[in-house]
Amino acid sequence: METEMENAAPPVSPRQPISEGSEWTFELLDQYDHEIARVAAHYGLDTYPNQIEVITSEQMIDAYSSVGMPVGYHHWSYGKQFLSTQKGYQRGQMGLAYEIVINSSPCIAYLMEENTLTMQALVIAHAAYGHNSFFKGNYLFRTWTDAEGILDYLVFARHFIAECEQRHGDEAVEEILDSCHALMNHGVDRYKRPTKLSMGKEQARQLEREAYLQSQVNDLWRTVPVKAVAEVEKQVRRFPAEPQENLLYFIEKNAPRLEPWQREIVRIVRKIAQYFYPQRQTQVMNEGWATFWHYTLLNHLYEEGKLTDGFMMEFLQSHTNVVYQPPYNSRHYSGINPYALGFAMFTDLRRICEHPTEEDRRWFPDLAGSDWVKTLDFAMRNFKDESFIAQYLSPKLIRDLKLFALVDDDNEDKLEVTAIHDDAGYRTVRQLLADQYNLGNREPNIQAYQVDVFGDRSLTLRHYMHDRRPLGESAPEMLRHLARLWGYTVRIESMDPDGTAHPVASSEA
Amino acid sequence: MSQLVDRRLSGKNRSAxxxxxxxxxxxxxxxxxAAEVVSGRKVTDLERGEKISIPSKDMSEPVFHHGSGGRRNIVLPGNREFVSGDRVDRPEGGEGKGSGSGGGPQGESMDDFVFELSKEEFMDFFFQDLALPDLVKKQLAAVPEVKRARAGFVSQGNPSNLHVVRSMKHAIGRRLAMAAGPREALREAEEALEALVARGLGASDEAETLREEIAALKSRVAAVPFLDTWDLRYANRVDQPTPSSQAVMFCLLDVSGSMDADRKNIAKRFFMLLYLFLTKSYERIDVVFIRHHTVAKEVDEEEFFNSRESGGTVVSSALELMKDIILERYPSASWNIYAAQASDGDNWEDDSPRCRELLLQSILPLTQYFAYVEIEAEVPQSLWHEYERVKAASPRFAMQRILTLEDIYPVFRELFRKKVA
Known part of the structure; x- marks a missing residue:
């Protein structure tokens, strides 16, 4: 990423570095944090208060394996994650993540004890100011997560599940959790705004809800009308009236045979899925934003003479590793690196504002020459990966990354290159790349379609095919999980574009 | 304002x-x-942690995902030679090229999931549900063995335990203490008398009184006994229970011509497992290797497994030798005796009843457990039938047939299955 080096203007002020060595102490961390905070404020980054915790590598593995939740309930899958992380780390196959940062208020960032002072400063800039301001500013996080309430809610969830384990046995709880985890990606309302979570409210309302829900469910299934009426109703009443995309919510509210505590567990997993939903949709933006800011903040400090040359060399080396994008035919290629794409886009956006070319003026008339801090802030607040790319990916960046689009059609015996980084292809490439980040395209569109209320109570799901893409081979296993929650037979059928339904799998409870 | 927290000392092992x-x-x-690992390892190689690999498909966490097929658009970085409209072959291995961010959500391969079990965890898996018969009885409940151990000194005891040096020390102390007062008075009286004599008053009444006093004091000092019963100290010895934490394991192996390398290999694994199990329960274990064809011989481990003899088989010879060794070296009061015998079942017809008698009358009463495995025998022969009678008569006897290497572990478990109380 040599091009970015140009942004680092040669040092003007005399060197008065904060420190010289590479060993960190708490005093030094405090000083660095202080300086970084000052520069972050200078650029107008708005953050939650920070809580920076120094931990050991073992604790980092722990934090890693609970998918970054500071307080988690117990489940074997976290143990599996732990074992594989530990193995990888002990054999030196992988380094640990430099940082884990938790979207909460105060925002918790972990620093690993083993890191050098440079790395600690990098992490502070990246996590405590980059990610933190993204969590606070981005509309998805503002809508879907409540940073103030999440820690309380996780504590509530942990206690509730531990209590269930004592009362109903580890295995019964584990079964429900397994099934819920499998459906986690289908536990989000995409178009409804969620209510806030908080422990006080949750606990107060949980008992109330338990009783109420059960009565509602019972009511739905109390179907003993006169036979003739039933026949008529069978034609008229369909349940659910509209297909439901939030499968976990549908199950929580309607599964006939779940016990109240099981419903609550479904709800907990659903709430946690919702909490992580924004992160899945803003990976490129979030990492790009944090990377852009650690780069910018530390360079600013360097220009002020607060950092030594040695510090900068070490910093640039690890920064360059993080934003490396191997080409598609490299052995190291494993998809587009969100750090690389995000960092390149924010850097490019700043370039468009500060040094627009004639091309930029044609493509981004509103952006070219505008105040870059404001423009970036606006982009951070109001987009997710999909729309961010659709809006801001510039022809120059498409050329720099040499992006090209392929179509893989199982009716053709060859792949076809549909667009490359040239005038004819920019818009296509940009649109297709944006689509690639659309969660709706990445995951199959599955909806709860119909319940046979008057018959065998079976649930039918519909999979609406996108570009004729079928369901993966996990479908039968998934249906077993669904059937466990639903309590009766569950079927799934794929709808092709003509509107014909093809049965895929079914599972008896 | 940021807050720095040092969490390093709190909350380790949160993932335990x-x-x-x-x-x-x-x-x-x-x-x-774990069982597969064991069947592939060498004898000396058992006591360490293990890399366990289990198929990841058994432990997948499924999600709904797209299958292959249909029409898919993929955007990739790093174009070098393509222009739009190019048609290229699908890369080998199907998805390889296109497994970008549009691909599988986890990107996990279907390889085995490999992780490390610590030595302890490995061993626990290995020994779960297992316990040796009567182990508890022998080791915990009854404590038949005691050892006389020193336990300081006491003031009462029998004369043979009298500790002379200790007693004399006490006597000196007591004498010093008891005579201290009179001695002091005596010294003063003597000094006073000397002063009188020096002044020429050696014959006065006063001097006479002093002389009497001195005599009295001297007799008082002399009256302090040289040795009092009070001083006597006896060495104390107590009975210290010694749980017998030692075991001897007899390995009996048929090395007649019909036992080929494969069969010996199976037998070896069996001995190995028994040995390992004993090491888990006992501090000290002796292993006695006895091999036999028509005559039995005690050998070292190397020779036991490796050399080969030919000829017929007389099983009783080995049992006789085992009996002799027990009587000679391993008194059953202080040794837990286990025996494992492996054979292909061949034996002289006439010898088998004798084996039964030897077992029932001489050997089984002395041993904790006697396990017999018959390896790859097609039809049970006379020895098997005789042993079945032994099994009916004694709960300490167990027998099994092993056909392949993979049978060992289940057989082992079968033999030493925890007895449900």
């Missing part, structure tokens, strides 16, 4: 519970993997 959950959930697979 989750790790345990994982091990519990995949207990069956892990145990199976």
């Amino acid at each position: 519970v989750n790790r345990q959950r994982f091990l519990r959930r995949f207990k069956t697979q892990i145990r199976k993997a």
Whole structure:
């Protein structure tokens, strides 16, 4: 990423570095944090208060394996994650993540004890100011997560599940959790705004809800009308009236045979899925934003003479590793690196504002020459990966990354290159790349379609095919999980574009 | 304002519970993997942690995802030679090229999931549900063995335990203490008398009184006994229970011509497992290797497994030798005696009843457990039938047939299955 080096203007002020060595102490961390905070404020980054915790590598593995939740309930899958992380780390196959940062208020960032002072400063800039301001500013996080309430809610969830384990046995709880985890990606309302979570409210309302829900469910299934009426109703009443995309919510509210505590567990997993939903949709933006800011903040400090040359060399080396994008035919290629794409886009956006070319003026008339801090802030607040790319990916960046689009059609015996980084292809490439980040395209569109209320109570799901893409081979296993929650037979059928339904799998409870 | 917190000393091992959950959930697979590992290892190589690999498909966490097929658009970086409209072959291995961010959500391969079990965990998996018969009885309940151990000194005891040096020390102390007062008075009286004599008053009444006093004091000092019963100290010895934490394991192997290398290999694994199990329960274990064809011989481990003899088989010879060795070297009061015998079942017809008698009358009463495995025998022969009678008569005797290497572990478990009380 040599091009970015140009942004680092040669040092003007005399060197008065904060420190010289590479060993960190708490005093030094405090000083660095202080300086970084000052520069972050200078650029107008708005953050939650920070809580920076120094931990050991073992604790980092722990934090890693609970998918970054500071307080988690117990489940074997976290143990599996732990074992594989530990193995990888002990054999030196992988380094640990430099940082884990938790979207909460105060925002918790972990620093690993083993890191050098440079790395600690990098992490502070990246996590405590980059990610933190993204969590606070981005509309998805503002809508879907409540940073103030999440820690309380996780504590509530942990206690509730531990209590269930004592009362109903580890295995019964584990079964429900397994099934819920499998459906986690289908536990989000995409178009409804969620209510806030908080422990006080949750606990107060949980008992109330338990009783109420059960009565509602019972009511739905109390179907003993006169036979003739039933026949008529069978034609008229369909349940659910509209297909439901939030499968976990549908199950929580309607599964006939779940016990109240099981419903609550479904709800907990659903709430946690919702909490992580924004992160899945803003990976490129979030990492790009944090990377852009650690780069910018530390360079600013360097220009002020607060950092030594040695510090900068070490910093640039690890920064360059993080934003490396191997080409598609490299052995190291494993998809587009969100750090690389995000960092390149924010850097490019700043370039468009500060040094627009004639091309930029044609493509981004509103952006070219505008105040870059404001423009970036606006982009951070109001987009997710999909729309961010659709809006801001510039022809120059498409050329720099040499992006090209392929179509893989199982009716053709060859792949076809549909667009490359040239005038004819920019818009296509940009649109297709944006689509690639659309969660709706990445995951199959599955909806709860119909319940046979008057018959065998079976649930039918519909999979609406996108570009004729079928369901993966996990479908039968998934249906077993669904059937466990639903309590009766569950079927799934794929709808092709003509509107014909093809049965895929079914599972008896 | 940021707050810096040092968390390094708090909350280690937060994942311990989750790790345990994982091990519990995949207990069956892990145990199976552990069994496979054992059958592939060498004797000396058992006591260490293990890399366990279980198929990841057994432990996948499924999600709904797109299958292959249909029409897919993929955007890739790093174009070099393509222009739009190019048609290219699908890369080898199907998805390889296109497994970008549009691909599988986890990007996990279907390889085995490999992780490390610590030595302890490995061993626990190995020994779960197992316990040696009567182990508890022998080791915990009854404490037949005691050792006389020193336990300081006491003031009462029998004369043979009298500790002379200790007693004399006490006597000196007592004498010093008891005579201290009179001695002081005596010294003063003597000094006073000397002063009188010096002044020429040696014959005065006063001097006479002093002389009497001195005599009295001298007799008082002399009256302090040289040795009092009070001084006597006896060496104390107490009975210290010694749980017998030692075991001897007899390995009996048929090395007649019909035992080929494969069969010996199976037998070896069996001995190995028994040995390992004993090391888990006992501090000290002796192993006696006895091999036999028509005559039995005690040998070292190397020779036991490796050399080969030919000829017929007389099993009783080995049992006789084992009996002799027990009587000579391993008194059953202080040794837990285990025996494992492996054979292909061949024996002289006439010898088998004799084996039964030897076992029932001489050997089984002395041993904790006697396990017999018959390896790859097609039809049970006379020895098997005789041993069946032994089994009916004694709970300490167990027998099994092994056909292949993979049978060992189940057989081992079968032999030493925890007895449900």
